[in-house]
Every structure is written in structure tokens, then in C-alpha cells.
Amino acid sequence: MTQTFQNQPVIAIAHLSHHFGSGDLRKQVLYDIHLTIQAGEIVIMTGPSGSGKTTLLTLMGALRSVQGGSLKFLGLELCGATNRQQVDVRRHIGYIFQAHNLHGSLTARQNVRMGLELHPQYSIAEMHDRAAHALDAVGLGDRIDYYPANLSGGQRQRVAIARALVSQPKLLLADEPTAALDRQSGRDVVTLMQRLAKEQGCTILLVTHDNRILDVADRIVEMEDGRLIRADAQTSAATGGIVDPHP
Amino acid sequence: MLKTLRRRTWLGWLQLSHEPSRLLVALAGIAFADVLMFMQLGFQASLFDSNTRIARSFNADVILVSPKAKNTQNLSTFSRRRIYQALDVPGVRNGIPLYSSILTWKNPQTRQDTLIQLVGFDPDDRAFALPDLNVQQDGLKLPDHVMFDRRSRGQYGEVLAAVDSGQIVTTEAEGRTLTITGLFSLGASFGTDGMLMASDQTFLQIFPRRNVGSISLGLLQLEPGADSDAIAAQLRTLLPNDVKVLTQAEFIAAEQNYWQRESPIGFIFTMGTAMAFIVGVVIVYQVLSTDVNAHLQEYATFKAMGYRHVYLLGVIFEEAVILAVLGFLPGFVLPIGLYHLAANATALPIAMTVHRAVVVFGLTLVMCLMSGAIATRRLQAADPADMF
Structure with missing residues (x-):
């Protein structure tokens, strides 16, 4: 997985389908999804509630097992991946959730440090410094020893961004990161994500309802009833039916 | 291994110390269970001790008995x-x-x-x-x-x-x-x-x-x-x-054995100790499972970040060990005073011994680890796929 090729897509999805439940209650939630995301792209996924956006996101993040079709993260097939492989993949993906999900008993710096502890190449001192730098980069250099309870909603979401990006992941998955924020903080958070991801060469997939932030995207894809119904024509890679030619 | 441990954030301790009032209640509960165990075991030992006192005061090397x-x-x-x-x-x-x-x-x-x-x-x-x-x-x-x-x-x-x-x-x-x-x-x-x-x-x-x-x-x-x-x-x-021939040591052991096996003393006090142990398990379980529930969302996030299930198990057992150690301290000091009171009230020889302290500490540790093991079942609910 570490052998990243320049032109290899970060995410390559083909014929992906997914079901919930079993027996009579079995219900299909994703139908024959095709989607390719190139390195460095910022993709926004929109669509009404229940259209399967979050399910697709959790599949890409290796939080769920792929049932049918093919889903490749940096060339690694996740369909049939073991639990251990899934966990390994997660370590190369940053997540930002609707709720910040910071640990209330940890300071901002300790929270960010949790994102580094998984990567044994960092020494204790390095983790300490990098966590502080990451918080500096999101404009919280003067709040590094604050507990989440003493930070505003926007500040907490910025800590969450620092935590997601501190280990320099290849992919950042964000599920409605602005939903709990007011207009200005939401805007700031998205701009920050965009800037940092560009600096690190990180790919972003952002699920949102918030059409005030659509302009940060290189490409917008839309889902409805478990199908991808629009893949923005800015790039041609995702116009449907195109399977990754370099498995 | 050691390096991993040194890099590790002491999440269990940070979680416990972040809520001092909950921690104090937990420690009070464990100390209570420890005091109960110390008193039960103390009385038991003193009864055995007092019953062999006559045997120990004999000025004899070998004793003949029916x-x-x-x-x-x-x-x-x-x-x-x-x-x-x-x-x-x-x-x-x-x-x-x-x-x-x-x-x-x-x-x-x-x-x-x-x-x-x-x-x-x-x-x-x-x-x-x-x-x-x-x-x-x-x-x-x-x-x-x-x-x-x-x-x-x-x-x-x-x-x-x-x-x-x-x-x-x-x-x-x-x-x-x-x-x-x-x-x-x-x-x-x-x-x-x-x-x-x-x-x-x-x-x-x-x-x-x-x-x-x-x-x-x-x-x-x-x-x-x-x-x-x-x-x-x-x-x-x-x-x-x-006639039965016993050395004095054998005579003392036989006397103690009688009270341990054939009298209800052994059973009663062992039962009392077991009850205290169970009370402790319940208290610690309450504290740990409340703590797991309160942090379920955070734990699911850690799993989404790539932490394994065993890491979170480690956090819970870390908490269990911290509770055992911190709760034992007051649970050890209080009985010293209570032993003194009891010795005056009952004319029985009753005092703290190193052996008993080690036994009760071991029981406390087992008690907390058992509660931790039960509390980890709640962890299954921390599934990132269901949470987001």
C-alpha cells in the first residue's frame, strides 16, 4: 500500500453494491457505483438524506466490509479484506465527522497526538512537536493545552482537522463537517481543510448538504437512492463505467 | 514492546483523573470492599490465633493426646x-x-x-x-x-x-x-x-x-x-x-485445622470475604461501564482512526489497575485503626499482617480486573460503522 504510483487513483470503485439487513429485511442501499478519485482532488458528494452517501463513505474508509463489486484504496482491494487489513487502511485515512468527537479527557494537543501514536516512526518528542505544529497550522497555537469543553464549536472542529491531518494521510474523508457550525465558522473550517490538504497533497472527499461550500470542490458528485446520478464534468475520470485500468 | 508502552497516551489515567468526583466515589467503594475483606480475614485469623494460644503456651516439645x-x-x-x-x-x-x-x-x-x-x-x-x-x-x-x-x-x-x-x-x-x-x-x-x-x-x-x-x-x-x-x-x-503423639508444632496445626475445617468459623468468614469481594466487583463494574458508555463515541472514533480493539481493552484494564492500586491505599490504612478498636472490644488478638495485606491487594486486583473484563463487553457497541 505504501508503493504509491503517481497516476494511481486514491479511490477506484467499480460495480459496488451494498445491502443492509438479512433475509426478508435485506435491503439494497447502493447500486452499481462507479467512482474514481485521483490524488489531490477535492470531491464533494451531495444528495438527500438516506441516499447512501454515508454508507459509501464508511466503505471507502474501511469502516465497513465491502460486500459486492470492487473498491480499491491506493490499489489495495478492500472487497474481502481481513479485519486487520481494514484497520491498517484506516491508519492512512483522516476522518472528520459532523460532531468533532474529540476525547473530552484529553487536551487539544493530546487529542492530536492520538493521531500520531498509531505511527511508530514518530518518537515521543516528535509527536509532541508535531501535535503542537498541527494546532498552530489550524490557528490554535495558543490553545494547545485547552480541553475540548473550553473551546468553541469551530475551534473543536479545527482540532479535529489537525488530528485528522497530523499523520499526513493520503485521503481525508469528511462527513458533514460544517453541519454543527455557524456560517462563518463553517466556511473557515472548509477553507482550512482545503488549504492544508493542498499543502500536503492530500485527497479530500467531503459529504455535505451545505451548498454554501460547494465552491471549494474540484468536482461534485451527487447521489440519489443509492446511485450516483451526477459526476461533474470538470474531470472525465468519473463519468461512469470507467474501471481503474491499472489494478 | 516497551517502546510502544512508553509512547502510549495514558488514556485510562487521563479519563479517570478528568472526573475527580467519579474517581473518588469509585475509590471509596473499593476501599469499602477492602475494609470489609480485611475485617473478615482479620477476625478469622484472630480466632484461629486465639484458639491455638493455649497450645502455644504449653512448655512441651512433644504432646500426647487421645x-x-x-x-x-x-x-x-x-x-x-x-x-x-x-x-x-x-x-x-x-x-x-x-x-x-x-x-x-x-x-x-x-x-x-x-x-x-x-x-x-x-x-x-x-x-x-x-x-x-x-x-x-x-x-x-x-x-x-x-x-x-x-x-x-x-x-x-x-x-x-x-x-x-x-x-x-x-x-x-x-x-x-x-x-x-x-x-x-x-x-x-x-x-x-x-x-x-x-x-x-x-x-x-x-x-x-x-x-x-x-x-x-x-x-x-x-x-x-x-x-x-x-x-x-x-x-x-x-x-x-x-494415644496420639504430636510435636508441639503438629499439635498447634491440628488445633487450627479443627477450627478451620470442623467449626463454622472458616466458612462464615470466608463467606464474608467473598461477599465483600462481590460488592467490590459490582461497584467497580458500575464505575467502569459508566465510563465506557460515556466514551463510546470517542472510542468509535479511535477505531475509525485505526486503533485496534485490544488498545481499548488496554484502556479499560489500565483503569481497573489504577482503581485497584489507589483504592487499596485507604482500604489498607483504615483497617489498622479498626483492628485496634476490635482488639480492645473483643479481647481477641487482631492486627495487620504483611501476608494479609498482600492477599487483600491480590483480591482487589482480581476484583478490579474481573469488573474490567465484564465492562469490556460494552466496548462491542463502539463500532465506527454504526456510529457515523
């Missing part, structure tokens, strides 16, 4: 001739016959009938290693004169004061008038509230149906340097099996 004997209050009898036979064995220097029986006497202070253990022996022999008894035991040569255990359980305060001030205190037993000529110090036990010492002659007059030739115990004293185990083995082959 095979029908159950404990030092219930000794049965055997023939005095066995002592004379034992004296034939080289290395046996002296043999002292001892008579023992439970006596109903009138408490000299309250004039109520009370049970007490009467022991008779020849006042010329040093049957007991009790200095305050030995210096006064010549006084037992007078008929119907007895010595009384000043640490007996019951209302004897005025009697002790009177005897100490040199007054003559008399009382009645079996239709005879007994005179208390002095006091010695041994201590009450579970089997008897106190002891009276008398000469063998006085004993036989109080119990006229007891034959001088049927004794309760034979205390054998050996030549200096003699091997009591070897001589006991030799006596076993020599003497018929109407």
Missing part, C-alpha cells in the same frame, strides 16, 4: 501410664500429666453461672511457658486455690482489681469454695471465655469422678538438643494407638 480429642476444650482422656512409657525413650527428660475440663463456676463479680475451662497440673512442674503463672504457681498447692486468666472475656473488672490489690476473692463451683490466689495472662478464645489454673489435687476434688490415672494431655519435655520429630516418630512405634 485420638478422640477434638480441640483443647474437648480433649477426651487417656491413661497416665503412656507418659511413664514415654519416659523410657532416651531423650525424654520429663512428662507432665495435664487435666482439663469445662467447669461451671459463679462469676465472682456478677454471681452468675458461667462456663470456664479448668486446667489442673502438678504445681511443682512448669507445664506452661507463662512467666506470670510460673512465679505464682506455688500458691496453687493450697487446696481449692486457683489462678485466673486476667484477659478472660466477660465482666471481671472488679475481680481483677480486687486480686491485684491483694484482697482474697472467693467464689463457688461444684459445691466447693474456690479462692483466687493470683492472675496470669493468656487470653480468651473462640472455644472458651477464659481459663482457671489449679493443682491436679484441686482439679480431682472438683471433679471427683475423674480418675487420677486418666489424663487429658501428656506434656513431654526433651533433653536439650534432642530432635523432637525423631523422638515423636520413635514414640509412635512404641506406644499403643490409644
Whole structure:
């Protein structure tokens, strides 16, 4: 997985389908999804509630097992991946959730440090410094020893961004990161994500309802009833039916 | 491995210390369970201890006892001739016959009938290693004169004061008038509230149906340097099996074994300790499962970040160990004071021992780890796929 090729897509999805439940209650939630995301792209996924956006996101993040079709993260097939492989993949993906999900008993710096502890190449001192730098980069250099309870909603979401990006992941998955924020903080958070991801060469997939932030995207894809119904024509890679030619 | 551990954020400790009030409640609960365990085990040990006190005070190397004997209050009898036979064995220097029986006497202070253990022996022999008894035991040569255990359980305060001030205190037993000529110090036990010492002659007059030739115990004293185990083995082959030969250590062990196995003491206090243990498990489980529930969302996030399930198990067990250690500290200090109170109130020897502290600490650790193990079942709910 570490052998990243320049032109290899970060995410390559083909014929992906997914079901919930079993027996009579079995219900299909994703139908024959095709989607390719190139390195460095910022993709926004929109669509009404229940259209399967979050399910697709959790599949890409290796939080769920792929049932049918093919889903490749940096060339690694996740369909049939073991639990251990899934966990390994997660370590190369940053997540930002609707709720910040910071640990209330940890300071901002300790929270960010949790994102580094998984990567044994960092020494204790390095983790300490990098966590502080990451918080500096999101404009919280003067709040590094604050507990989440003493930070505003926007500040907490910025800590969450620092935590997601501190280990320099290849992919950042964000599920409605602005939903709990007011207009200005939401805007700031998205701009920050965009800037940092560009600096690190990180790919972003952002699920949102918030059409005030659509302009940060290189490409917008839309889902409805478990199908991808629009893949923005800015790039041609995702116009449907195109399977990754370099498995 | 060590490096991973050093890099690790001490999440369990940070979680616990972030909510001091919850931590204090948890520690109070564990300390409570520890105090209960210490008291139960302490009483149990003191009862065993007090019941072997008579056995330990015998001035003997090898002890002859009837095979029908159950404990030092219930000794049965055997023939005095066995002592004379034992004296034939080289290395046996002296043999002292001892008579023992439970006596109903009138408490000299309250004039109520009370049970007490009467022991008779020849006042010329040093049957007991009790200095305050030995210096006064010549006084037992007078008929119907007895010595009384000043640490007996019951209302004897005025009697002790009177005897100490040199007054003559008399009382009645079996239709005879007994005179208390002095006091010695041994201590009450579970089997008897106190002891009276008398000469063998006085004993036989109080119990006229007891034959001088049927004794309760034979205390054998050996030549200096003699091997009591070897001589006991030799006596076993020599003497018929109407008498049991025990070294003093074996006699003490047999006494303790009786109270442990055949009396309800062992069961009652083991049960009490088990109850305290279960109370502790429930308290710690409450604290840990509340803590897991409160952090379910954060744990799911950690899993989404790529932390494995075992990492979160580690957090819970870290909390369990911290609780065990911190809760044990007050749970260890408090019983020291309570032991002191209990010793004064019950006339039983009860004190903190290193061994018991280690045992209770081990139990506390097991208690917390068990609760932790149960609490980890809640962790299954921390599934990032269901959470987002």
C-alpha cells in the first residue's frame, strides 16, 4: 500500500453494491457505483438524506466490509479484506465527522497526538512537536493545552482537522463537517481543510448538504437512492463505467 | 514492546483523573470492599490465633493426646501410664500429666453461672511457658486455690482489681469454695471465655469422678538438643494407638485445622470475604461501564482512526489497575485503626499482617480486573460503522 504510483487513483470503485439487513429485511442501499478519485482532488458528494452517501463513505474508509463489486484504496482491494487489513487502511485515512468527537479527557494537543501514536516512526518528542505544529497550522497555537469543553464549536472542529491531518494521510474523508457550525465558522473550517490538504497533497472527499461550500470542490458528485446520478464534468475520470485500468 | 508502552497516551489515567468526583466515589467503594475483606480475614485469623494460644503456651516439645480429642476444650482422656512409657525413650527428660475440663463456676463479680475451662497440673512442674503463672504457681498447692486468666472475656473488672490489690476473692463451683490466689495472662478464645489454673489435687476434688490415672494431655519435655520429630516418630512405634503423639508444632496445626475445617468459623468468614469481594466487583463494574458508555463515541472514533480493539481493552484494564492500586491505599490504612478498636472490644488478638495485606491487594486486583473484563463487553457497541 505504501508503493504509491503517481497516476494511481486514491479511490477506484467499480460495480459496488451494498445491502443492509438479512433475509426478508435485506435491503439494497447502493447500486452499481462507479467512482474514481485521483490524488489531490477535492470531491464533494451531495444528495438527500438516506441516499447512501454515508454508507459509501464508511466503505471507502474501511469502516465497513465491502460486500459486492470492487473498491480499491491506493490499489489495495478492500472487497474481502481481513479485519486487520481494514484497520491498517484506516491508519492512512483522516476522518472528520459532523460532531468533532474529540476525547473530552484529553487536551487539544493530546487529542492530536492520538493521531500520531498509531505511527511508530514518530518518537515521543516528535509527536509532541508535531501535535503542537498541527494546532498552530489550524490557528490554535495558543490553545494547545485547552480541553475540548473550553473551546468553541469551530475551534473543536479545527482540532479535529489537525488530528485528522497530523499523520499526513493520503485521503481525508469528511462527513458533514460544517453541519454543527455557524456560517462563518463553517466556511473557515472548509477553507482550512482545503488549504492544508493542498499543502500536503492530500485527497479530500467531503459529504455535505451545505451548498454554501460547494465552491471549494474540484468536482461534485451527487447521489440519489443509492446511485450516483451526477459526476461533474470538470474531470472525465468519473463519468461512469470507467474501471481503474491499472489494478 | 516497551517502546510502544512508553509512547502510549495514558488514556485510562487521563479519563479517570478528568472526573475527580467519579474517581473518588469509585475509590471509596473499593476501599469499602477492602475494609470489609480485611475485617473478615482479620477476625478469622484472630480466632484461629486465639484458639491455638493455649497450645502455644504449653512448655512441651512433644504432646500426647487421645485420638478422640477434638480441640483443647474437648480433649477426651487417656491413661497416665503412656507418659511413664514415654519416659523410657532416651531423650525424654520429663512428662507432665495435664487435666482439663469445662467447669461451671459463679462469676465472682456478677454471681452468675458461667462456663470456664479448668486446667489442673502438678504445681511443682512448669507445664506452661507463662512467666506470670510460673512465679505464682506455688500458691496453687493450697487446696481449692486457683489462678485466673486476667484477659478472660466477660465482666471481671472488679475481680481483677480486687486480686491485684491483694484482697482474697472467693467464689463457688461444684459445691466447693474456690479462692483466687493470683492472675496470669493468656487470653480468651473462640472455644472458651477464659481459663482457671489449679493443682491436679484441686482439679480431682472438683471433679471427683475423674480418675487420677486418666489424663487429658501428656506434656513431654526433651533433653536439650534432642530432635523432637525423631523422638515423636520413635514414640509412635512404641506406644499403643490409644494415644496420639504430636510435636508441639503438629499439635498447634491440628488445633487450627479443627477450627478451620470442623467449626463454622472458616466458612462464615470466608463467606464474608467473598461477599465483600462481590460488592467490590459490582461497584467497580458500575464505575467502569459508566465510563465506557460515556466514551463510546470517542472510542468509535479511535477505531475509525485505526486503533485496534485490544488498545481499548488496554484502556479499560489500565483503569481497573489504577482503581485497584489507589483504592487499596485507604482500604489498607483504615483497617489498622479498626483492628485496634476490635482488639480492645473483643479481647481477641487482631492486627495487620504483611501476608494479609498482600492477599487483600491480590483480591482487589482480581476484583478490579474481573469488573474490567465484564465492562469490556460494552466496548462491542463502539463500532465506527454504526456510529457515523
